[in-house]
Amino acid sequence: xxxxxxxxxxFNMNCVGHINHGLWTHPRDRSTDFNQLAYWTDLAQLLxxxxxxxxxxxxILGVYDVYQGGIDLTLKESIQLPVNDPLLxxxxxxxxxxxxxxxxxxNLSYEPPFTFARRMSTLDHLTNGxxxxxIVTGYLESxxxxxxxxxxxxxxxxxxxxxxxxxVLYKLWEGSWEDDAVLADRQRRIYAQPGKVHKxxxxxxxxxxxxxxxxxxxxxxxxVLYQAGSSERGLLFAGRHAECVFIGGSDHAAVRAQVDKVxxxxxxxxxxxxxxxxxxxxxxxxxxxxxxxxxKHAEYLLYASPEAGIAHFSSSTGIDLAAFGLxxxxxxxxxxxxxxxxxxxxxxxxxxxxxxxxxxxxxPLAIGSPAQVADQLLAWIxxxxxxxxxxxxxxxxxxxxxxxxxxxxxxxxxxRYKTAYEEGTLRHKLFGQGSRLPREHAGAAWxxxxxxxxxxxx
Amino acid sequence: xxxxxxxxxxFNMNCVGHINHGLWTHPRDRSTDFNQLAYWTDLAQLLxxxxxxxxxxxxILGVYDVYQGGIDLTLKESIQLPVNDPLLxxxxxxxxxxxxxxxxxxNLSYEPPFTFARRMSTLDHLTNGxxxxxIVTGYLESxxxxxxxxxxxxxxxxxxxxxxxxxVLYKLWEGSWEDDAVLADRQRRIYAQPGKVHKxxxxxxxxxxxxxxxxxxxxxxxxVLYQAGSSERGLLFAGRHAECVFIGGSDHAAVRAQVDKVxxxxxxxxxxxxxxxxxxxxxxxxxxxxxxxxxKHAEYLLYASPEAGIAHFSSSTGIDLAAFGLxxxxxxxxxxxxxxxxxxxxxxxxxxxxxxxxxxxxxPLAIGSPAQVADQLLAWIxxxxxxxxxxxxxxxxxxxxxxxxxxxxxxxxxxRYKTAYEEGTLRHKLFGQGSRLPREHAGAAWxxxxxxxxxxxx
Numbered sequence: 001x002x003x004x005x006x007x008x009x010x011f012n013m014n015c016v017g018h019i020n021h022g023l024w025t026h027p028r029d030r031s032t033d034f035n036q037l038a039y040w041t042d043l044a045q046l047l048x049x050x051x052x053x054x055x056x057x058x059x060i061l062g063v064y065d066v067y068q069g070g071i072d073l074t075l076k077e078s079i080q081l082p083v084n085d086p087l088l089x090x091x092x093x094x095x096x097x098x099x100x101x102x103x104x105x106x107n108l109s110y111e112p113p114f115t116f117a118r119r120m121s122t123l124d125h126l127t128n129g130x131x132x133x134x135i136v137t138g139y140l141e142s143x144x145x146x147x148x149x150x151x152x153x154x155x156x157x158x159x160x161x162x163x164x165x166x167x168v169l170y171k172l173w174e175g176s177w178e179d180d181a182v183l184a185d186r187q188r189r190i191y192a193q194p195g196k197v198h199k200x201x202x203x204x205x206x207x208x209x210x211x212x213x214x215x216x217x218x219x220x221x222x223x224v225l226y227q228a229g230s231s232e233r234g235l236l237f238a239g240r241h242a243e244c245v246f247i248g249g250s251d252h253a254a255v256r257a258q259v260d261k262v263x264x265x266x267x268x269x270x271x272x273x274x275x276x277x278x279x280x281x282x283x284x285x286x287x288x289x290x291x292x293x294x295x296k297h298a299e300y301l302l303y304a305s306p307e308a309g310i311a312h313f314s315s316s317t318g319i320d321l322a323a324f325g326l327x328x329x330x331x332x333x334x335x336x337x338x339x340x341x342x343x344x345x346x347x348x349x350x351x352x353x354x355x356x357x358x359x360x361x362x363x364p365l366a367i368g369s370p371a372q373v374a375d376q377l378l379a380w381i382x383x384x385x386x387x388x389x390x391x392x393x394x395x396x397x398x399x400x401x402x403x404x405x406x407x408x409x410x411x412x413x414x415x416r417y418k419t420a421y422e423e424g425t426l427r428h429k430l431f432g433q434g435s436r437l438p439r440e441h442a443g444a445a446w447x448x449x450x451x452x453x454x455x456x457x458x
Numbered sequence: 459x460x461x462x463x464x465x466x467x468x469f470n471m472n473c474v475g476h477i478n479h480g481l482w483t484h485p486r487d488r489s490t491d492f493n494q495l496a497y498w499t500d501l502a503q504l505l506x507x508x509x510x511x512x513x514x515x516x517x518i519l520g521v522y523d524v525y526q527g528g529i530d531l532t533l534k535e536s537i538q539l540p541v542n543d544p545l546l547x548x549x550x551x552x553x554x555x556x557x558x559x560x561x562x563x564x565n566l567s568y569e570p571p572f573t574f575a576r577r578m579s580t581l582d583h584l585t586n587g588x589x590x591x592x593i594v595t596g597y598l599e600s601x602x603x604x605x606x607x608x609x610x611x612x613x614x615x616x617x618x619x620x621x622x623x624x625x626v627l628y629k630l631w632e633g634s635w636e637d638d639a640v641l642a643d644r645q646r647r648i649y650a651q652p653g654k655v656h657k658x659x660x661x662x663x664x665x666x667x668x669x670x671x672x673x674x675x676x677x678x679x680x681x682v683l684y685q686a687g688s689s690e691r692g693l694l695f696a697g698r699h700a701e702c703v704f705i706g707g708s709d710h711a712a713v714r715a716q717v718d719k720v721x722x723x724x725x726x727x728x729x730x731x732x733x734x735x736x737x738x739x740x741x742x743x744x745x746x747x748x749x750x751x752x753x754k755h756a757e758y759l760l761y762a763s764p765e766a767g768i769a770h771f772s773s774s775t776g777i778d779l780a781a782f783g784l785x786x787x788x789x790x791x792x793x794x795x796x797x798x799x800x801x802x803x804x805x806x807x808x809x810x811x812x813x814x815x816x817x818x819x820x821x822p823l824a825i826g827s828p829a830q831v832a833d834q835l836l837a838w839i840x841x842x843x844x845x846x847x848x849x850x851x852x853x854x855x856x857x858x859x860x861x862x863x864x865x866x867x868x869x870x871x872x873x874r875y876k877t878a879y880e881e882g883t884l885r886h887k888l889f890g891q892g893s894r895l896p897r898e899h900a901g902a903a904w905x906x907x908x909x910x911x912x913x914x915x916x
Contacts, residue, residue: 014580016649025644032642032649035583035674037553061573063670071652071670075639078649082640082674084580085573092549092584095495110570114604115519115543122472122542125493126550146572146669181533182540184490186483189763191474191490191536197529211604212521212529216493216540305647 004381006417007388007430009056009103010047010400011281014086016078018058019361019392020283021312022305024078029303029395035084037092044093046397047100050404051418053429054101054132055093056226056246056279056390057086061107062143064315068322077308087119094127101426103132103226103244109158110138110147113168114209120223121173121215129219129425129435132244134226137162139336140315152336156233164204166241170446171200173222174437176213178448192216198448219425220435222443230258230340239265240442242276244430246390248340248362249280249380256384258340263385271440277387277430280380281363283394286373286406293368300394301358309357310350316341316362324350363392370410377407378416462839464875465846465888467514467561468505468858469739472544474536476516477819477850478741479770480763482536487761487853493542495550502551504855505558508862509876511887512559512590513551514684514704514737514848515544519565520601522773526780535766545577552585559884561590561684561702567616568596568605571626572667578681579631579673587677587883587893590702592684593695595620597794598773610794614691622662624699628904629658631680632895634671636906650674656906677883678893680901688716688798697723698900700734702888704848706798706820707738707838714842721843729898735845735888738838739821741852744864748827755825758852759816767815768808774799774820782808821850828868835865836874 016024016031024031033039047055063081064074074081090102102123108116123131137158138144144152153161181196202209227242229235238245245262249255263273285300287293310321318334327349333342341362345353359365366376380386393399411417422428425435437443474482474489482489491497505513521539522532532539548560560581566574581589595616596602602610611619639654660667685700687693696703703720707713721731743758745751768779776792785807791800799820803811817823824834838844851857869875880886883893895901 022647024649025647027644035676036586037549037584041553061672063672071655075650075652075655076648081670081672082650083672084583085577088546088549088577088580088584090549091495091546092553095499095550095553110573112568112605115568119543119546122546125542126495126546128494142669146667147570148666186485189480189483190534191482192533192540194528194530194533197533208606209604211600212539214519214521214539214541218493 003416004387006377006381006411007277007279008052008417009054009279009388009390010043010052011056011058011390011392012043013058013080013083014089015080015083017080017308019281019363020304020359020394021077021079021308021357023300023303023395026300026303026395028398031393031396040089040093041096043397043400044097044100046400046404048097050400050408051421052100053388054103054426056103056134057089057105058134059083059086059105059107059136060140060143061110061138062140062146064312065142066318066320067311067314069320073308073311077305077311079308079312087123090123090131091126094130099130099421099429101130101132101224101429102127103134103224105134105136107136107138107143108162108165109153113165113207114172114211117169117172118214121213121218124218124220124223125215129427131220132224132226132426134228134246135162135166135241136228139338141336155231155336159229159233159237161206162237163240164206166443167204167446168200168202168207168209170222170443171202172213174443175446175448176200177217179217182216220427222437224427224430228340230343234339235261235265238262238276239269239271243427243441244277244279246279246281248344249364250344252380252383254344255280255380255386259385269442275438275440278385279388279390280386281390281392282377282380283360283363283365283392284373284399284403284407285359285365285367285394286370286402288369288406290369290372297359297367304358306354306358309361310353312361313341313345313353313357321350321353326351359394370406373407374410374414377411378414461874462845464835464839464869465511465735465737466875467512467737467846467848468501468510469514469516469848469850470501471516471538471541472547473538473541475538475766477739477821478762478817478852479535479537479766479815481758481761481853484758484761484853486856489851489854498547498551499554501855501858502555502558504858504862506555508858508866509879510558511846512561512884514561514592515547515563516592517541517544517563517565517594518598518601519568519596520598520604522770523600524776524778525769525772527778531766531769535763535769537766537770545581548581548589549584552588557588557879557887559588559590559682559887560585561592561682563592563594565594565596565601566620566623567611571623571665572630572669575627575630576672579671579676582676582678582681583673587885589678590682590684590884592686592704593620593624593699594686597796599794613689613794617687617691617695619664620695621698622664624901625662625904626658626660626665626667628680628901629660630671632901632904633906634658635675637675640674678885680895682885682888686798688801692797693719693723696720696734697727697729701885701899702735702737704737704739706802707822708802710838710841712802713738713838713844717843727900733896733898736843737846737848738844739848739850740835740838741818741821741823741850742831742857742861742865743817743823743825743852744828744831744860746827746864748830751826755817762816764812764816767819768811770819771799771803771811771815775803779808779811784809817852828864831865832868832872835869836872
């Protein structure tokens with residue numbers, strides 16, 4: 001069997017400081033241009049030159065206000081604040097590319113499924129089937145309060161709500177319009193055929209919907225579904241719904257274990273083990289030689305902000321690290337925390353966390369020559385069963401340019417990275433099959449069937 | 459005083475059949491390409507060539523299901539169904555233009571103000587200050603049911619909610635970040651200054667928000683505010699909030715009266731009478747000679763669908779015209795109806811409505827040579843006090859091309875239309891002043907002041 005090809009997303013966010021904090025102060029870093037359209041269209045074209053499978057856009061509603069009990073450092077170092085809407089970047093980037101996929105984070109907790117379904121269908125149309133959705137429910141208290149809630153909804157309860165939300169979306173995306181509903185027949189004056197467009201009637205615990213999906217069938221119907229949950233409940237959700245899962249990682253053994261859990265979750269839901277592609281976040285610093293890469297790393301560190309890194313960490317875990325001594329280990333556990341982060345870093349001292357969060361943060365950091373970086377990437381893939389990476393930015397767009405000019409050719413020369421895009425939708429490119437959800441996926445069960453739809457003209 | 463220059467928006471919608479129904483069947487009509495990005499980027503470039511002030515994008519949540527008690531004709535003639543999200547068109551169009559403004563309809567009833575505020579700020583950033591928002595609250599029963607409500611909220615109550623929604627938005631857009639909050643100072647490592655970003659605390663009848671606006675100040679902060687209410691309560695709302703008001707129209711006297719009411723509403727709210735620009739919808743069929751224009755009109759009529767026109771009318775008024783005899787006048791009045799449409803057409807017979815809705819619908823239809831059309835447009839402006847037009851499409855993009863090639867030069871030769879864009883934001887272009895809300899506008903009162911904000915670090 002041929003060795004597995006590496007899948008690759010750029011990992012980014014519509015903000016200044018994303019993962020590798022403080023580098024916005026580097027003279028060559030352009031992340032402070034994030035409010036400008038050209039910053040994003042240039043990036044999209046760059047990534048397409050590098051044959052990236054996708055651009056994965058993170059998002060957060062709310063602010064990081066745990067560290068020092070406020071947002072002072074968050075503002076100074078621009079730690080994911082300000083942060084603009086990621087969905088609105090996609091149409092402009094789609095307009096200047098032909099193949100690049102877009103995995104966009106959207107929080108389902110604060111938007112009715114009916115309008116969200118239309119938003120994603122619109123993107124799937126405009127991108128010609130290149131859109132994915134990273135499903136999140138949010139965990140920040142500050143977001144819940146901004147939305148008028150007293151407090152954040154409890155973790156597992158959010159997943160129950162998400163399960164129902166997805167069910168409503170499948171009904172709208174998969175079940176409302178039959179494949180041959182749209183004729184666009186000018187002679188017979190039939191744009192869409194009555195009887196082939198069905199009213200969705202949903203009455204559940206969280207949602208109630210009675211209406212026709214507003215968009216006609218888009219190339220993928222359901223966008224490619226991304227998810228990042230690592231808790232038991234999160235994995236149950238992933239097994240049912242996710243097609244791509246995004247994980248953090250510290251070492252091969254832990255990642256191997258997590259990959260296995262993700263695959264087991266798919267199998268438990270009646271899907272093939274490889275129905276889910278697993279991506280790990282990673283930061284790469286590469287140069288023509290190892291020495292040059294080490295120098296670059298040292299130079300980047302001059303601008304990095306380890307303190308901003310642990311301020312971010314403080315909100316992810318709910319633990320204010322400002323109150324900790326340098327050699328005090330992190331053992332506290334909060335209710336509303338990102339479980340994978342807690343899992344990876346429990347027992348670490350603040351000193352070690354500061355070092356880790358200077359560059360890399362919750363994801364591994366690979367430094368070296370093109371061959372060395374390729375070795376490390378392929379070892380991750382081959383030793384853990386991973387499918388690919390979400391590549392963070394360090395100094396941007398420099399770090400993507402370096403990767404594309406140096407690592408991509410190295411991976412290609414080893415036969416481990418594509419040398420051209422395939423035609424077709426994002427789902428087709430990722431899985432080599434059709435554009436639609438596969439038969440075994442939970443969403444496929446909602447394709448126009450008598451029991452969950454009703455003729456429009458009755 | 460120099461005669462008033464004509465302001466001009468293209469009036470469009472992310473769907474096939476918008477106002478002049480049935481013309482999608484015309485061999486040269488391209489509206490069935492609305493799912494494709496290039497359809498919109500081509501249109502934006504065309505409109506910028508014609509120096510249009512803006513593209514006004516209508517929207518509807520829900521379907522037209524009153525006529526014949528269902529959506530059969532709605533589907534066959536594609537009467538605003540399918541209809542995709544309009545906001546997502548803007549970034550792509552902004553990427554291929556430099557001056558064109560975008561007035562986008564968004565229904566406030568089903569989205570929390572906190573996330574909507576970020577969406578619009580993101581658009582204002584990406585367009586470099588070219589975005590406007592057409593404020594609607596929705597009126598369709600079918601939309602309310604799709605959103606999980608038992609029934610549509612009562613008309614005046616929706617405006618009460620809208621007033622509070624706007625108050626929350628002003629607090630976020632105008633009050634959360636001070637003008638000099640963002641320094642982006644790499645040397646001092648200060649992206650934004652603590653103490654200059656304020657938490658909004660709102661507790662009202664409909665909304666409760668406690669949080670920082672997520673976007674840094676955009677060029678216009680508050681997008682240019684469009685509105686189309688013509689009821690007494692709607693005019694009260696317009697007087698407080700609207701900067702551009704969009705009206706229908708049948709004759710000079712009725713339009714003059716409506717324009718006067720709009721201006722009076724501004725004055726009643728303590729604003730100058732010309733603080734609101736008033737636009738009327740209009741359809742234009744123009745050709746080099748009058749005879750050719752009449753021929754074109756006759757040819758278009760071969761493809762028009764008067765029945766689709768009155769099906770649309772039926773949902774706008776809540777009256778199923780399928781049940782009416784040809785000579786029966788419309789006198790019924792429904793609770794959830796578009797008041798301006800009811801007002802204009804009460805007493806008309808179905809026969810006359812069918813004729814009117816073949817082409818033009820609820821807006822006047824101007825047919826003729828370039829000089830004749832210019833005469834008509836200028837008569838509307840000069841006789842009624844209107845500021846400009848929302849130009850519907852007939853056969854698209856042909857009708858915009860005709861207008862730009864034939865009518866624009868005629869208006870320019872009379873000194874009544876700009877010959878080049880001014881630099882600056884949409885608000886600056888429309889009002890010739892700054893980019894921000896003027897001092898007298900209700901929203902300006904919410905600029906960072908001690909009583910409605912609080913230092914982030916207290």
